[in-house]
Amino acid sequence: AFSLSLVRHQRLEPEAIWEIKTQTLKNSGLLTLHRGGNGFDSLGGLSSLKAFTRRALLRTDSDRSVRARGVMLLSPPGCGKSEFCKCLGTEVGRPVLTLDVGSLLGSLVGQSEERTREALRTIDAMAPCVLMIDEVEKAFSGASGSANDSGVSSRMMGTFLTWLNDHESDVFVVCTANDVKRLPPEFSRAERFDGVFFLDLPGRTQKDEIWRLYRNQFGIATDESTPEDDQWTGAEIKSCCRLAALLDVSLIEASKNVVPVAKTSSESIGRLRQWANGRCLSSDHSGLFRASSGSSSKRRRTRSDPSNN
Template sequence: MTLTEPVRERVQACFSGIWIRSHEHDDAIAEMATLCRDQQWPLAVWDIDRGLRSASDSPLQAEAADPLSAVQVLSALADEHAASLLILKNFHRFLQSPEVIQAVARAVTEGKTRRTILVILAPLVQLPIELQRLFVVIDHELPDREQLQAIATETATEPGEMPDGGDLERVIDAAAGLTRLEAENAFALSLVRHGRLQPDTLWELKTQTLRDGGLLSLHRGQESFDQLGGLDALKSFTRRAIGNGGPRQVPAKGVLLLSPPGCGKSAFCKTLGAETGRPVLILDVGSLLGSLVGQSEERTRQALATIDAMSPCVVMIDEVEKAFAGVQGGVNDGGVASRMFGTFLTWLNDHTSDAFVVCTANDVRRLPPEFSRAERFDGVFFLDLPGRDQKDAIWALYRQRFAIDEAQPRPKDRDWTGAEILACCRLAALLQLTLVEAARHIVPVAATSGEAIESLRQWASGRCLSADVGGVYRHPASAQPKRRRGVSSKPSLN
């Protein structure tokens, strides 16, 4: 989406204070300059480095070198026949001074009658309380697929450099979520390396960009469902929900996975991406926390906007009950966790991008009830301690991975999780022990947290879907026939 239409509407409605949130200032100014030229609106641009300049980049008033003078010059730009715009680049840096704040407030207030529009261009929104009701915020969105393809076409101009068909789609998938400049750089690097546009280079740069930004991380493994034992019902559900079987009329939202630790929640998230051909974006809520007022909420919005731009994708939020700790007032953080949680819930309910969200939790009871209500997720699944068939599949999988002889007897694995079977096989391979000897070093979570696991299983019974078999999860004890009181279970002697 371009800036042209939302800016045109607000200028024509005489919104005299506009804040544009953008990381690509040159592109935003170019779009606005085109709009102003078409509408015959005077336009000037100011920054601390070059001062006040016209839309054609020629210097204007030399006395507007400081931020206060830049704001005050807006009244001189007024035109009785048309709206006049003044763009202030990165002006959020100067909104700590009382004089500047007062000048901005006066300029916006008087702009309603003079038709002078003050536009602040910055990568984030940081408005002092005196100005919060005076500005409308517009997002300069990341380029969509059509814009990315146009950038690719402008970059790859020689014969053989531009792929087509499915290869081009994979290149655009890899570029989704990059800014215009980042995409252009990535395309250029791919041409230098391979002589044509290839997705591997773009994925490499995007992984580095996300890691450096600190908001998201990208997982692109080769694991598939075949390398994950059990969870047949969950696998089947997600294949139907987001598999590559053609266009879907009903968009999928995601799933919430609840289980004791070590039952394969995180491993499932990572294999889901490779299974469905989607990148897995890992959202670490703790990394969104900032030290400045409003920074955490702003970083949360940036992360969600990046997810929307990178769709189709899988979004993984691990141990979500810890990620949003303090939502219900348990932590004295000034309400930051509650606001971040509210922003996430709103996005989860309303987003229209093809982002499939997988949240994992070890105890969903620590989250407020609105998190797991209907329509937040397509399903809430409980991953129980693996049964005999699941454990047999997991043992076979990890025996093969660590080259352990099939003739080796297995240790007693009652109430073991998949993680404990993996740990046993890994120790046996590392220490050159038998599986039975390696098992002596394993303390199952069912032994250390037995009461908590049993309580969780009781809570999930009747409330969650089963990840292993179709339908609602039922605690194994509830399947046992109940003896009537007063009736002996011993056979009669008669």
């Protein structure tokens, strides 16, 4: 890296070192690296989660005796979990490593476990950094023993949990999940994560902020009418704005091509809300997440009303 920097720039440049690191990670096939990009200003809502993680990581930089461990994020699909991880790295000046557990699986006996240990050693060497494991319940789906994999998933899960509990490196772990019931209870116990947050569908204030962000990104006029966005996620708002720009149509016309996940998976989202009620921290305000009883009763009335059939 030093030789490359001297040849290209006649001096030592950090970018040359980062280029070598990025190539090394890519060649290993175990991890991917994300650097730079947008900060929290490009992400609507999640005010409590943003404040919690920013304060934890910036305090870690000033006080080495206390290290932040990470957070677990639960939510329906499309509520901004993955985008939050990337923005977090930019906000606190750390690279974001993404671990694809599927890439760790090998065909030879013991190969999967060795790849897991190698990936964790690489993550330790990259500290300080942010580690993202997306949809972790699918990554370790065979850990319960239901899958016929001779216990490989269980051993990989055990190795990861031991590292999560004992590692001394300055790695902030962000695990995301859409179905918490598929995770073993020991995964989210105290001292493995600093907090377990629930990211609900955005409210009116958060939606207005998200609409503003994506209008600016895709060059849509601020006075153009927005469609009915009840139960929409941030991903669906972005999709509507992108389609409007792509097809050169109005937002209302583009919305006809968007089917909210709250309609296609309403039952699973309802179960997830019920599980998170009183068990998880809210991502939008301080304290525990509390499911709205009014919205639940409204959904029940809608399903039982014969006029809606």
